Amino acid sequence: MIETDLLIVGGGVNGCGIARDAAGRGLKVLLVEQDDLAGHTSSASTKLIHGGLRYLEYYEFRLVREALIEREKLLHIAPHIIWPLRFVMPMPPTGRPGWMIRLGLFLYDHLGGRGSLPGSQGVSLKGPLGAGIKAEIAKGFAYSDCWVQDSRLVALNALDARERGADIRTRTRFAGATRDAQGWTATIADDDGEQQVCARAIVNAAGPWVDHVVGAARGAHPERPPRLVKGSHIIVPRLFDGDHAYILQNPDKRIVFAIPYERDFTLIGTTDVAWHDDPAAPAISAEETAYLCESVSRYFAKAVRPEDVVHSYAGVRPLFDDGSASASAVTRDYVLKLGEEEGPQILSVFGGKITTYRRLAEHALEKLAPFLPAMGEAWTDRVALPGGDIGDFGAFLSGVRRRWPFLSERTSWRLARAYGSRIDRVLGDAASLAELGEDLGGGLHAREVDYLVREEWARTAEDILWRRSKLLLHVPPGTERRLEHYLRRTRETRSS
Known part of the structure; x- marks a missing residue:
């Protein structure tokens, strides 16, 4: 029997954020995730x-204010995976009026x-800020937000939680729980079988499966199912020069982003479509692809096609x-639901944005505090995430290039961004590419793979090439197969 203060179900950004906060306050924490960390919603965001x-149009002033405050805090604690991005909003003749935008x-x-x-300002699109935009769209506005490596944000929260004492288990399913006066007795299952867990409280951060967890926890408060909304994105070859992004108004009053992505590409999204099927296997539809292509083609001189x-x-x-009534109008604010009865609790998390995950975690622990042992004060807004203690990124990157001069410019930038000050745990004392081990393609070497398996719960080629990095967009054909072979070979070596 495993005994813990808090059993967290779900290894997305909310679950891992709560695990980090709770472990840092002295609680005993067990987190279970049925797949990989950030395996679903948290790695499928617009990465902002x-x-x-x-959301101001829907009068979500509290949500926007909290998110703007959090934007500044997250930029401070994770400057390696979060950085500023300037957005340009072109003003077409039929868009929202200028006074409303101002x-x-x-x-x-x-x-x-x-x-x-930097604050917002009116801008001319006749220069660099209008790169690729149709000539007849001459003016716009610019404002600031930030970019994030979303799945790495999740992994780093989980990593910090583990280093503060939390037990993080991926590929481990929550099979059910029962409640008595002392707490919850839950069953978790992985490839090796089932285990029993005794927990004072449960956090249900299962994302699209939040209602399934409630249904499997006998004695839990009833909740109506969440409103499932699918958001899809497309990636195309780079549409424009410059480091800025575009926010584009559509005739249906929705907006679509066009964002520089992985240097060679442009990320376009997102859609809002009601979803009623299996949340484990969403895929973009032909209609959504056409919608996103049409959205950017209204603005860019070169049309984008499916x-x-x-x-x-x-x-x-x-x-x-x-x-x-519409999927676009459903609130993106988070809602935390506790049961109405006394005694051991299950807290269910609905909604939320990546931007507000840290504050959501604080609110969750505030709600659970009466049912848990005494804990420390809130702390996560002041302590850098793993690798985030780098100071100025430009100076840090220069130091990386001096220490490991054999790395290509692209690879040194990628590794500095991904691992920050922990890059030495990946590269160590290597003095040449050969000392990084087998070259698996696209700047990925065996030493980095071994680190991700050992420290960041990576098990498959998809974990490494898509969630721990975005190398899938860059590696040559055959890399995925070679990587799977390497992972299988190293597993067999470790087990022998």
């Missing part, structure tokens, strides 16, 4: 740390207090059902 400019941006600049990012798409992904958001 932002206030959510469009008012919205004024609120956006000031709701969270002035931080380190055949230009080199990759796509889709994720299912478990939003709280607030009764809104």
Whole structure:
């Protein structure tokens, strides 16, 4: 029997964020995830740390304010995987009126207090900020938000949680639980069989499966199912020069982003489509692809066609059902639901944005505090995530290039961004590429793979090439097969 204060179900950004916070306050924590960390919704985002400019139209002022405050805090604690990004909003003749945009941006600049990012301004699109945009669209606005490596954010929260004492188990399923006066007795299962867990409280951060966990926990409070909304993205060859992104208004009043992605590509998204099928296997539809292509083609001189798409992904958001008629209008704010009875509790998490995951974790522990042992104060806004104690990234990157000069410019940038100050744990004292071990393609070597398996729960080629990195977009044919062979070979060596 495993005994713990807090059993967390779900290894997405909310579950891992709560695990980190709780472990750092002195609680005994066990987190179980049925697949890989960030295996579903948390790796299928638009990869922004932002206030959510469009949410102002739905009067979500509290959500936007909290997100803007969090944007500044996250930029401070994770500057290796989060960095500023300037957004340009072209003004077409039929879009929202200029006065409305100016008012919205004024609120956006000031709701969270002035931080380190530049404020908004009107801009001409006749120069670099209009790269690729149709000539007849001459003016626009620019404002600031941030970019994030979303799945790495999840992995780093899990890593910090483990280093503070949490037990993080991937490929481990929550099979059910029963409640008595002392706590919850839960069953978890992995490839080696079932285990029993005695927990004072359960956090249900299972994302699209939140209602399944409630159903499997006998004695849990009943909850209506979440509103499942699928968001899809496409990736195309780079559409424009420059480090800025575009936010594009559509005739249906939705917005679509076009964002520089992995140097060679442009990320376009997202859609909002009601989802009623298996949340484990969402895929973009032909209609969504056409919608995203049409959205950017209204603005760019060179039309984007479905055949230009080199990759796509889709994720299912478990939003709280607030009764809104359209998927786009459903609140993105998070809702934390505790049972109404006394005694051991299960807290279910609905909705939320990657930007507000850290504050969500604080709120979750505030709600659970009466049912848990005494814990320490909130702390996660002041302590860097693993690798985040780098200071200025430009200076840090220069130091990386001096220490490991044999790395290509692209590989040194990727590794510095992914691992920050922990890059030496990956590269160590290597003095040449040969000392990094087998070259698996695209700048990926055996030493990095071994680190990801040993320290970051990676087990498959997909874990490494898509979630721990985005190398899948860059590696030569055959890399995935070679990597799977390497992983299988090393597993056999370790078990022999």
